[in-house]
Amino acid sequence: MAASAVARRRSGLGIRGGAALLRGTVTLYLSLIVILPLTAVVWRSSRGGWDAFWTAATQPQALAALRLTMAMAVVVAAGNVVMGTVVAWVLVRDEFPGKRVVNALIDLPFALPTIVAGITLLALYGSSSPVGLNLGYTRPGVVLALAFVTLPFVVRSVQPVLMTMEPDQEEAARCLGAGPLTSFRRIVLPTIAPALLAGAALAFARAVGEFGSVVILSGNIPYRTEVASVHVFSLVENDDVASAAAVSVVLLATSVLVLAGLNLIQRRRTRHAD
Amino acid sequence: MPTRGRGRWPLRVLALGYLALILLVPVGAVLWRAFGDGVAPVWQAVTTPDALHAFWLSLLIAAIAVPLNTLFGVVCAVVLVRHRFWGRRLLDAVIDLPFAISPVVIGLALILVYGQAGWLGSWLAQRGIQVIFSLPGMVLATVFVSLPYVVREVAPVLREVGTDQEEAAWTLGASPLRAFLQVTLPAIRWGVAYGVVLTTARALGEFGAVTIVSGRLAGQTETLTLYVENRFEAFDLTGAYAASLTLAVLALLVLLAMTRIQRKEGR
Amino acid sequence: MSILVRNATRRFGDFTALDDVSVEIPSGSLTALLGPSGSGKSTLLRVIAGLERPDAGTVEIDGRDATSLPPQRRGVGFVFQHYAAFKHMTVRENVAFGLKVARRPRAEIRARVDELLELVQLPGLADRYPAQLSGGQRQRMALARSLAVQPSVLLLDEPFGALDARVRQELRAWLRHLHDEVHVTTVFVTHDQEEAMEVADQIVVMNHGRVEQVGGPRDLYEHPANAFVMGFVGQVTRLGEFFIRPHDVEVRREPNGTTSEAMVERLVHLGFEVRADLVLHDGQRLQAQLSREEAEELELVQGQIVFVRPSRTRQFADAQAS
Numbered sequence: 010m011a012a013s014a015v016a017r018r019r020s021g022l023g024i025r026g027g028a029a030l031l032r033g034t035v036t037l038y039l040s041l042i043v044i045l046p047l048t049a050v051v052w053r054s055s056r057g058g059w060d061a062f063w064t065a066a067t068q069p070q071a072l073a074a075l076r077l078t079m080a081m082a083v084v085v086a087a088g089n090v091v092m093g094t095v096v097a098w099v100l101v102r103d104e105f106p107g108k109r110v111v112n113a114l115i116d117l118p119f120a121l122p123t124i125v126a127g128i129t130l131l132a133l134y135g136s137s138s139p140v141g142l143n144l145g146y147t148r149p150g151v152v153l154a155l156a157f158v159t160l161p162f163v164v165r166s167v168q169p170v171l172m173t174m175e176p177d178q179e180e181a182a183r184c185l186g187a188g189p190l191t192s193f194r195r196i197v198l199p200t201i202a203p204a205l206l207a208g209a210a211l212a213f214a215r216a217v218g219e220f221g222s223v224v225i226l227s228g229n230i231p232y233r234t235e236v237a238s239v240h241v242f243s244l245v246e247n248d249d250v251a252s253a254a255a256v257s258v259v260l261l262a263t264s265v266l267v268l269a270g271l272n273l274i275q276r277r278r279t280r281h282a283d
Numbered sequence: 284m285p286t287r288g289r290g291r292w293p294l295r296v297l298a299l300g301y302l303a304l305i306l307l308v309p310v311g312a313v314l315w316r317a318f319g320d321g322v323a324p325v326w327q328a329v330t331t332p333d334a335l336h337a338f339w340l341s342l343l344i345a346a347i348a349v350p351l352n353t354l355f356g357v358v359c360a361v362v363l364v365r366h367r368f369w370g371r372r373l374l375d376a377v378i379d380l381p382f383a384i385s386p387v388v389i390g391l392a393l394i395l396v397y398g399q400a401g402w403l404g405s406w407l408a409q410r411g412i413q414v415i416f417s418l419p420g421m422v423l424a425t426v427f428v429s430l431p432y433v434v435r436e437v438a439p440v441l442r443e444v445g446t447d448q449e450e451a452a453w454t455l456g457a458s459p460l461r462a463f464l465q466v467t468l469p470a471i472r473w474g475v476a477y478g479v480v481l482t483t484a485r486a487l488g489e490f491g492a493v494t495i496v497s498g499r500l501a502g503q504t505e506t507l508t509l510y511v512e513n514r515f516e517a518f519d520l521t522g523a524y525a526a527s528l529t530l531a532v533l534a535l536l537v538l539l540a541m542t543r544i545q546r547k548e549g550r
Numbered sequence: 551m552s553i554l555v556r557n558a559t560r561r562f563g564d565f566t567a568l569d570d571v572s573v574e575i576p577s578g579s580l581t582a583l584l585g586p587s588g589s590g591k592s593t594l595l596r597v598i599a600g601l602e603r604p605d606a607g608t609v610e611i612d613g614r615d616a617t618s619l620p621p622q623r624r625g626v627g628f629v630f631q632h633y634a635a636f637k638h639m640t641v642r643e644n645v646a647f648g649l650k651v652a653r654r655p656r657a658e659i660r661a662r663v664d665e666l667l668e669l670v671q672l673p674g675l676a677d678r679y680p681a682q683l684s685g686g687q688r689q690r691m692a693l694a695r696s697l698a699v700q701p702s703v704l705l706l707d708e709p710f711g712a713l714d715a716r717v718r719q720e721l722r723a724w725l726r727h728l729h730d731e732v733h734v735t736t737v738f739v740t741h742d743q744e745e746a747m748e749v750a751d752q753i754v755v756m757n758h759g760r761v762e763q764v765g766g767p768r769d770l771y772e773h774p775a776n777a778f779v780m781g782f783v784g785q786v787t788r789l790g791e792f793f794i795r796p797h798d799v800e801v802r803r804e805p806n807g808t809t810s811e812a813m814v815e816r817l818v819h820l821g822f823e824v825r826a827d828l829v830l831h832d833g834q835r836l837q838a839q840l841s842r843e844e845a846e847e848l849e850l851v852q853g854q855i856v857f858v859r860p861s862r863t864r865q866f867a868d869a870q871a872s
Binding site: 035045219 | 291294295298299306374376379386387389397430459481489494534539542
C-alpha cells in the first residue's frame, strides 16, 4: 500500500502532515541515539579491511573471552529453561503464603543495578563468604551472576502462557490415562514452547552482553574468567578502539541473530494462535 | 489446574530454593554486610560529598532521560500501532536493539560518534559542546539503554484501546491533538506509568555504558553505580555496600511501584 | 439537513469498499444502509462523517460541499457499535464533552446535559462511569453525547449490534420514537433486514460496494430491483428463472389446470406459520409458506401430493438459472 494512501486512511486534514512529522521525529531520535552509533562501530571495525577485522576478532585473548561468553550464555539459557519453567509453574499452579511477594521479587534483577548484583553475590559467595562457598574469581561465579540477571526472562515469558492455559486439554489427557509427567511433556510443553524459546533467547542475549555483575564477581582473569564485554572494556581503556570495535561487531552480530530468531518465533506463534 | 497431592512439595522446594539461592539470600547478605559495623558508618559513607554528588547525578540523569524516552515512547507507540508504512518491521526491530546489545558496546558506539574525534563529536567540539566525559554523553548512554521500555509497554495498550474513542471525540468537535490528550492518553495511562517505572529503574541502574562514556571523574562524572565500583576497587567495602544499599532501596521502591501499577491495570 | 453523496469510491489496497456510490438522503429522514458484511455500508457512513476520505467523489451536507471538511467541522453526530464511551469520564462528563470543546458556559452545559439525560431516559446515572452501565444504557449515553452538540446529521454504525436480542428490540423502537421527536436527519447502518424494515423510512441496500436499490421497506419487498435485493430483504424460493416469495405459492388439494403437481417432502411448524418443502415432478424444489389455518384446512401431511401455483413471480434479467 502506498504510504500516502494509508496516511489518508486516517482522514482529517491535520493528520496527513502530522503523521509524517511523527514518523520523522521517531526516525531522527532513533538515528541519533541508536542507529548512527551502532553503524559507527561496524564501520570502525571494517576500516582496516577484512584481514584487520579477522585478526582483531580472533586474537587469542579475544577468542578466549568470546568462547567463554558464548559457552556461559548457553549454559545459563539452558539452566533458565529448566528452572524458569519450574518457578513459573510454581507461581501459577501452586498456592502458598507469601506467593505474592515472591512473584514481585522475580522482577528484582530488572530493578537492581547490575553492579549491585555483582557486589551482593560476591558478598555471599565470595572469599569472605558466610556460607563457606568461594565462587569469586571462578567460572561458576560468572554463571551465578548471569543466572541472577537472566532470572526474570524465562519466568515472565512463560507465566502468562501458563496463566491463560485452559484446563480442558490436561483434563482430557488425564481421562485418557496420562500421568502428570506425560501430561506436562505432551500438553503443557508444546503450548509454552514458543514462550520458552523467546525467554531463553532473551536470556541468552542478555548473558552474552552482561557486564556490570560479572566485572565484579569474576575478577576478569584473562583466559579464565574474562568475558567478552569485559575484554572490550579493557580494549577501550587501552585506546585500542579498532580491536574493541571488531570484538563488538561479533557481539552485535550475535544480538542481531538472536533478535531475528525471536522475531521468527513470534511470527510462528501468531500463526499457530488461530 | 493447581498441582495436587504430594507432587506439590518437591517442585515448590526446588523453585523456592533456587530463588532463595540466587535472589533472596544475596540481597539479605548486602543488608547484613552493610550494617556489619553498625548504622553510623553506613550513614557516614552515604553522606560523603562524593557519594552525595553521585546520588544527585544519578537522579539528574534519570530526570532528563526518562521524560525524553517517555515522550519518544508514546509517539513511537502511536506510529507503530496506528500507521502502516514501509519499514515498520524495521522500526520494530531497531527498538528492541537496546535490549540485546552489551552496554560496553553501546559505550564504544557513542564514543565513536560523539567523542572528540567522532563523526559528530568533532563538529560539536568546534562549537564548544563536549559530549563524552561529560553530562550529555552520560544522558545519551542512559537514553540508549532505557529506550524501549515505554514503547513496549504502551504499544499493546494503545492497540487494545483502538481508535473509536478518539474518532468519537473528533465528531464532537475536538481537534486531533485534543482528542489524543484528553481521551486516548488517559486510557493508556497505566501502560505509560509502568513504562516510566521500568525506564527509571533501568536509567538509575545503568553501569556499563556510562562507565565508558563518563571518564569516571569522582565528584564530577560519577553516578551512584560508578561510585559503588569505585569504592569497591578502593577496598572501601563499607562505602560500596552503603551505596549499594541506597540503590537496593531504590530498586525495592521500583518493585513496589511496579506491583501497584500491575494491580491497577488488572494484570 | 439533507445529505448528497456523489460517485464516492474508496479502496483499501486491492479491496474496493465503495465503487462509484451515489446516494441522496432527504432532510429529516431516517435512512438505513442495509447490506451484508463487506458491502461498504460502514465505509459509506464513515465517508459521510468525514472519518474516511474517499479516493474520488463528493459529499454534500445541506447543500454545502463537505468533502474536504474534517469530522470536527461537519456537524455530524456519530454513534459507534461498541459505544466508544470515554471510560475515564463519568456519564455527565461524556455527554458534556462536545459542549466543553465548544466552550459553552458551565451553566448551559449542566442544563443541557440534564435535559439530554432525561431524553434518553438515563436520569440519576449522571455520576456513574460507563463501566457501571449496561450495554443499552451505554449506547443511550453515546446517543445523548452526540446529540448534545446539536448535529445536523446523526449517524449510527450498527448501533445495536453489540446488544442482546431483547435490548435490541427495545432500542429499535426507542430510536424510531426518538427520531419522531427530535427530527434530525438520521442514517444508520445494519446488516439486519428486519431492523431496517422496522425502523427506517428509506432503505439503501448495498452489496460489494455498490448501491443495489433505494426505497421504502414496502417498495423493496414488493418491487425488488434484482435477485440480491429480493433475497436479502425477504425469503425467496426459485422455480427455474422465476423468483417467488414462499407466501406467494398457492397450495391446493385439487389441480385446476394451471397448477403443477408436487409432493410435500417436509413440513416445518414455526408457530404462526407453516413451511412446506415441496418437490415437483421434475425434481425441482420449492418452498411454500402458509398460515396455520391454511395448513390445517388443507390437512397437510408429509408425503402428501398437492398442487401448487405461484401467484406472483419476478424475473431478473441478470439472474443466472440455477
